[in-house]
Each structure stands twice: as C-alpha cells, then as structure tokens.
Amino acid sequence: MVFTMLNKYFKREKGVLICVFLFIFLSALLIAASGETVVSLFSGISKMAEEAKTPHLIQMHSGELNKSEVTVFAEKHADLLESFQAVKMLNVPSSNIYWGDPLEAQTGNSMDNSFVTQNEKFDFLLDLNNEVAKVAAGEIGVPVYYKETSGLTLGDTVEIKSGNTSKKFMVSVFIRDSQMNSSFITSKRFLINESDYIALESIAEPEYLIGFRLKDPDAVSRISDIYADEGMPSMGPSVDYNSFVMLNALSEGMIALIILLISMLLVAISLLCLRFAMIAAIQEDYEEIGVMKAIGMPYKNIRRLYISKYAIMGAAACLAGLVFSPVVAGILSGGVDLYFGGGGSGVLSFIVALLLTMLLFGFFILFCMSVLRALKKITPVKALTGNGRDKKKSRARLLPLSSRFGNMNFYLGFRDLAIRRKTYATLLIVFVLGVFIMLTPYNLYTTIDSPNFITYMGIGKSDIRLDIPNAQNTDEILTAVLDYAKSDDDVEKLQSLSTCRYKTTDVDGIVTGINIESGDQNIFPLSYLSGKAPEKGEIALSVSNSDEFKKNVGDHISLIGEGAEENLTVSGIYQDITNGGKTAKMESVLTEGTPLWFTINLGLKDGVSIKDKLAEYRSEFLAIKVNSPDSYKSQNLGAFMEAVFSAAILGMFLAAIVLAVITVMFAYMLIVSDGREIAAMRAVGFSLKDIERQYLARILTMLALGIIIGTIASNTLGEGLVSGLAGMMGASKVSFETNPIITYLTIPLFLFIFIGTVCAAVCRRSDSSFTVNH
C-alpha cells in the first residue's frame, strides 16, 4: 500500500520533484567537486613540496654574499637545521629575454626572471611528472607560468641577448617551482645547464637565495628571528614554507572557494523550494491526512510516508551529484594539475566528497523533518470538517478595490503580493539569492579589473612604473633614469622611492625584519584605510604589518637601521596584497643603508600617450622593468582574474538557470492552487491576457524587489565576504567597483525579459486549466 501511495505521489508531484531533484543534484555536484578540488589542491601542493624538498625558510639577498658567514651560522645552529644552501641566481632583465615567433623581447614582463642550475640538496625544480628536472647544454626549463600565460611549448626558442652576447636555448621541459609557481610571486626561475650558466654569468646580475631545511618545520619563526638577530645577510625579502603553501593555494583555491559559496547558496535555494513544495503538498492532502489520522495511523507513519519520497529523491540526487562530481572537479582543478601535478589522492578526494555529500543529505533530511512538523497540527476533525484551512485570519479587507490605483491587473497582482506575502517571500528570497550569486563574483571581477584596484596593491595611481633592482651599477642607472625623467617635458609628476630593510621588534619583543619604501608619499597618494600618508618621523603600515605588529594609527614603532635607531609614529594603515601583504612606507630613508630596490613612478601630462612613453623608456633603459601599473597588475593577477571571471560567468549562468526553473515551478504551483480564483475571473470577463498580466505583475514585482535587495546585499554582504577572503592576502576592506551598465542595467533588464518570458510561457501553457468546467 505504501508503495502504491508513494508511486501516486511521485506521479502527482513529478514536476516539482524533478526541480528539487535538479537543485539537490547541482548542489551536491558543486559541493563534492569543490571539496575534491580543495583536497587535490592541498595534496598536490604537499606532494610537490615533498618531491621538490621545498625549503622551510628562504632569504633572498642581492649584492655580494660571504658564503662562509652563512656556513658558520648553519653549523652553529645545527641543532635546528637539517641542511642549508646558498644559491646564486642570475637575474636577467626582461628586455634581454626573447621568445615567440618571431623572437620578441619581453619588455612588458614585470616578473623578476632568473636563471639557475638544478640544486643538489633540496629546493629542486620539478618537471611536469614531478621528477627532478634535468636539462642538457642548450636546453632550458621554463616555468609553467609561462606555458599558461605566454603559450610557450616544448621545442620553442628562448634567447638571452645583452650587448654583443647572445645565447639561444630550446625549451625542453616545463618547470614546477614549489617556491615561485604562483602568479602572485613576482620572481620566476628558469633551469639551465651548468655550462650555459657559466656563459650567462657575465651578462646577468647575481642574487642569492639562501635556503634552510629545518629538523622541526615548526621552528621557522625561531630560526628566522635568530637569523635577523645575528645580522646575517638579508638584502631581500624572506619567505617561509607556510607562505609558499598559502600563495600557491590562493591562486587556485580561491575559485574552489567561490564555487563552494555558490553551491551553498544553491542549497539554500533548493531547501526553500522544497519547503514550498512540501507545504503545497500537505495543503493538497489535507483531507487525506485527516482520514489517515482518523483511522488511527500514527504521526510517525504519516511522516514516514512523506519523508520517504523526499529521502529517495534526495539520496538519488546526492548520489548522482557525487558520481558526476569528478567531471566538474576535473574542470575546476585544471590549474591544479598544471601547477602541482594533481594530488594523486583519489581515495582522499572521494572520501571528502562523500562526507560532504552525506552532510548535505543529512541536512536535507533534517530540514524535511522540520517542515513536516506541520503534519502534527492537522487534526482529523479540523481536516474532515474543512475548518482547518482557509479560515485563517483573512486580509481581504486590506487594499479594497475602491482605493484602487493604476491598472486593474497590476493592482490585483500587487494586492495579492501584500495579502499572501508569506507565499511570495519564498520567491523573493530565491530572487535575492540568485541576484547575489549573479552579481558578487562579477563585482569581484570588475573590482580587480578596475584601474583603481592598484590601491589594494599598495601603489598610487601613476602612469608609468619603473622598477630598478639593486645591482652593481644601480646608482648610475638610477641617476640616468631620474635625469632623463626630470628633463622629459611630458612628465608632470615624478616620485622616487627606495625600499630598504630595517629591524624592529614584534609584539613578543623579538627583533624582526621589515621592508620599508621611502620617498614622498604624497605625489601619487594611496587610499588609506585609516590615517594619512607619512610625514617626517612617521610611518604608514600595510594591513598585514599592522596586524602582525599590533600597531594602529598613533602608535609608535621603533626602527633600527644601519647603526641608527628611530621612534616613528604610525600615520596611516593601507591595503597591500603585494610582497605577501607585508609592506610599510616612510617619507625619507632613515640611514644611508643600501636599498633593496628602487621604484620610480611617473605621471604624464594630459594627452601624452602612455603606450608611446612606455616604449620610449623601455628602449632607453633596457636593464630595468618599465610598466604601467595596469600591466603590472595584470601580470601579477592575470591568472587569478581569469579564474574569477570564469567563476563569475558560471555564477551568472547557474543563477539564470536556477531562477528560471524556480519561476516555472512557483508560477505553475501558484496557478494550480489559484485555479478557482482564475476560473472565477475568467467567468466575470477577465481575459487570459489579463490573468497573465496579473501573474507577471506579481512575479516581476518580486523580481524587482529581489534585484534591489540582491544588489544591496551583494554590495554590502558580498563586499564583506570578499573583504574577508582578500583579508588573507592583505586587503581587508575591498570596495566593489561595479560596472554600472552591466550591474544596474544589463543584468536587471536581462532578468526582467528572461523571467517575464518564462512566466508568460507558464501562464500560456496553463490556459486550459483556467475554466470552471474542468
């Protein structure tokens, strides 16, 4: 008997059950897929780190290095250190590197490109099979970053040219670099043979990479503090193992996180629909439930009857989602496979996906049970005498027809919204969530894409940015660039900044290093989260540094330069996602120490072509990086932006489908439950068009409200959510930069036309049910 009844239910609610099935399936699919992607990402990273023997701590150092000094340090701390190495990297300016067909100088490339040989002890550069890469003379291993961004393929030619010296290489392998894989890291390492390395030494600037493997990886901060305390070579940033993992995970993991958020919203939508469908089914079965209770069927049995159909459907949907999730995970983790070689963790991925799906199923059943509590309220007497429903306090007196405004169909539609607001609230919430899914990832994309995004990269809005690394002839180059720019009539504003490393003490009183950029910070002002640009005796801190040192505006920070010590007041806090988010700015250098690098920013006069000026400076100064802040941004964040764009498109597509399906389901159920009223209206002279207009008025009013609330939610909650995620990278307060034409015009217009068409189609298909004699 139970089977017969279930079969009947399935047939009756086929449409609704299919919709709910689809949503649960989609939710399970995305949740399981993003879970699999996250597992594959982290196991990929850890497997790569294991194969590459990633250093637990590295210290970059430009200029001369006394290797024996570091060796003594390592021997002294042999209790902490497993091994160490100091490797000389050969830095070659991008303008001296050529590839493509025909060969083209990579002048616009803002990465620090260096050439190295394979390491002997650890920090191996891996090939795409995650094995230690080997190259013969004349061959080169190219970072996978360039395989993806420049489309380099095996067999292509890479040429290094400087003056009369030139050296051609054939790309023989792509390199996974456990340290510098991420597009967020602005240094990239090329692998060359020992003999080629010797040949290149004469035309490149050396930079040292001092790496340590520790006996206890948790002792990183301890060894890092000791290193700084003992004044070891540190002309460059230092990065630890956790930062490598985080930076590697961020670029690929962010997308999985966005997909996970989208799927959570989908779950919310599915459950809302389910609730709506269940309540409608209970209403329809009101008398039947009364009879079941009257003949003595206990509540639990009746509930089982209902829950079994939802359980069967939910289990089938979750199972289908789990089965198909590897396909979606495969698409999501394309980057993971390329950059980390996949996790090879099929079992773990499956277990995580299975657990997530089971969690979703459990949640789904609990939700069903809570909705089915409504069954308890039905008593046989109420149900069989018809006193249980339609006797609720009516709102018929609300908005009488005698106070009608506007068109009758619009008024009746609008009035119905006010009277049955609980029913329409479900639709409204779905519209709000849908619009939120549509807008938030897209707003994130337009924000990153906006020229103002550089504010979050700790740089002001200039037209041209010149990066001069510390090298043997830095002073000459710097003077030449400054002289050239000062005499350039097209240049309106010029800002010269130098970055030096200082020591300070952290909250635990331990001496630690801090990189500070010095120069007039008012020429290209930053937006400060709080406070203002630093004047003399002041310092501005990035959000991450402010958090690390627990310093806010007005607090004091003590800096130790080369021999001098000064107490500075924190003047402002700004957002910066570059250099691991840890930067600081001052008005002038503290001592005559050696800067790590120089940056010159130029502001051009109105009407001067930035493109032409970039070309001019690039040809004039071959050894330095000349970029516009925009291209600087796109090279650092290009891959991430593309991924966010894909997530935004996916969000829009999914939301549009979901909204259409929900509209169909909602309009259909509404029409079925309003059958008597529709028939009455038809009889008194309302045409099918009139009735269609009434439904359109209701659903489109809800859509308009949904768009307004959804847009506000995206601009507030969505912005907060993005700020939370970006906070991990050093930008704790992201303000959305929307594209008003897309966000406020195209998307709402599209939704109006799309949902309006869908709703009208449902009304037309239901025409046959609009008569009293059926």
Place this chain on the structure above:
Amino acid sequence: MRDILQTLGVNKSYGDGKVRQMVLKDVSLTVREGEFAAIMGPSGSGKSTLLYCVSGMDSVDSGRVTFDGQEISGKADTCLAAIRLSDMGFIFQNIFLIKNLTVLDNVMLPALQKGGESKESVKFRAMGLLRKTGIEDLAKRDINEVSGGQLQRAGICRALINNPKMIFGDEPTGALNTIAGNEIMDILISINKERGGSILIVTHDVKVAARAERIICMLDGKIESEILLGKYDDSSLNQRESRLSEWLHARSV
C-alpha cells in the same frame, strides 16, 4: 422578441487522439430576449458543456454560436472576455468568489474591470444590489465569514453588476438547501424582471426549473425535446412542478 442567443449544429468532444468522447452532437438552440430557459437532463447528458459553449467560456468543435447578433464561436479570447464582461453574467453551483476579496469587492470587480464609471458610482450600485439581495450588512465581510446562501446572493449581485443582457447559471442552487435555493431563485427572477434580461440555467432541481418559461431536455449530447411552461407567477408553482415532473418522467429523466 428577437433572439439573444442562437446555436446551430454545435458539436463538442473531449479527450485526445483516438479516445474522443462526443459530448454535444449537432445541438441547435435559441433563447429569446427576456426569456428564462432551463436545461435539464441526466448527469453526463452535456448540459453544462452546452452552457459553457454557448457562453463562450469553452470552444466548440464545429457549428455556430451567435450572441446578441454577433457570431462568437471562434472569436479570440480577449474578444470573448470583453463580451462576457459587459453582456453576460454567471452564477455557479460552487459560487467561485475570489477568496482574498471582501463580499463588496467581489461584486464590484467586473464593473471596475469594465471601466468607464467612477469607483464611487460602482460602489453605490453594488451596495444597492447587496441591499436588494438582503446582504448589505455583509459587504465588508471576508467570503469565509458568510454562509453558502449568502455567498450565492453575492454571486447573483456580481452577475448583475454590469447589467448583462443574459445570465447563465450552472446549478445555481445545487449547493444550497431547499429554502435557501427557493429564496435565491425568487431573488434572481425578481431582479431580472425589473431589468428584462434573459436567463439560461442548467439544473437538476424541478422546483428551480419550474420557474422557467421553457425547459429544454438533453439526452446523450442532444436536445431531446422541450416544454413551454409560460410566464411564471408564484401561485402557479405547484401546478408547473407537477406538469414538469410528469414530462420528465415520461423521458426517464
């Protein structure tokens, strides 16, 4: 008196594909201006289908339906809705009032939809009809708060609000007890008398049909025969009922 409604060779079937059931077979019928006609017949004989086909609520497979001089079979829905709105009134067994409107708003709805009249004037006329049907006090009530008989009175007011040329009734007293049913019919006849409109109702009830001038008997989708009872007055009701009962008995209805 001219004909207000005319049907000629109307056929109607339901179902799809191979399984089609003919419900109306070559039905021709005429109702004159001011006439009160009733259709009787056993269940499934096609009475209600005929009523909905001739009132333009349902389409016909073939044949012609002419209302007030214009052919309505085959007309577009918008055009038929406009005719129903201004020239036809409907009363149903299940009443079909709109549950989220008050009794007064239900009555006013067709007039407001028709337009061309101020809200105040519509309200005034609606209140007048409610007064005539004895439910003026219930005007502001929700339809869940009144009895079946009172609801049907409201249904009559709604059918009359636009001064239709013809009222169609599908078992208008079917859901009411005998006393309430008689009251409803008396109200309908008395108001209609003042206006001079036509009435076509479908009924099983001899007491209701006995008030009509002409009774049409349907069997198996066809008009089997009809009987003329003449103008109705209260004193002749018993006699008309007996005559009608005999006539129906002879036809096994």
